[in-house]
Amino acid sequence: MSASDRRQVDLSRFDNSWYQVGAGPLKRTLWYFVNACFFINPLFPFRAPKPHLLRLFGAKVGRGVVIHPGVNIKFPWKLHIGDHVWIGQRVWLDNIDQLTIGNNVVISQGAMVILGSHDYKKVDYPTLHRPVVLEEGCWIGAGAIVTLGVRVGSHAVLAAGSMASKDLDAYMIYQGNPAVVVRERKFDP
Structure with missing residues (x-):
């Protein structure tokens, strides 16, 4: 089959009108401003106001975040964040769907949790999205990526620089791209 006989992506046919953002234009605009000034901005080092700002915009945020x-x-x-969660520098939570973060979860520096993508098999490149759940006590390592629809099991570890595109079992340590089990997570007595 020659290249001219193959179907090609046609972004002029992209239609995302079905997608429900979950907030009106004013709320979205205000959030973009607050996000840029108080969250993304590395010159705003204060942690205390951030959970309160998230709550003002509808997030459920626990204690000690x-x-x-x-x-x-x-x-x-x-967004739903449990108690005593740590979110490191330059983390990107691309939550175009529901993101649930359990208690005592660590998301390390530069990690990405991506709840959306595109269907590369279709010429109009439609948006795909599915919820993600980070269960209690799991650790997403620095620079790691969790993709749409993944459930990271309780106390699982996704090592630095790894990518999870499938569910991760509880109390297991995963590494690589794609992430595979390297050993069980055991705590010292």
């Missing part, structure tokens, strides 16, 4: 500078959160109204 630490959000470092440089964090980018797409839609707080699609």
Whole structure:
């Protein structure tokens, strides 16, 4: 088959009108401003106001949450964060669907949690999205990527620089791209 006989991506046919953002234009505009000034901005080092700001925009945020500078959160109204969660510098939470983060979860520096993508098999490149759940006590390592629809099991570890495109079992350590089990997570007595 020659290249001219193959179907090609046609972005002029892209239609995302079915997607429900979950907030009106004013709320989205205000959030983009707040996100840029107080979350993404590395010159705003203060942690205390961030959970309160997220709550103002509809997020459910537990106690003792630490959000470092440089964090980018797409839609707080699609976000549930448990108690005592740590979110490191330059983390990107691309939550175009519901993102649930359990208690005592660590998302390390530069990690990405991506809840959307595109269907590369279709010429109009439609958007795909599915919820992600990070269960209690899991650790997403620095620079790691969690993709749409993944459930990271309780106390699982996704090592630095790894990519999870499938569910991760509880109490297991995963590494690589794609992430594979390297050993069980055991705690010292």
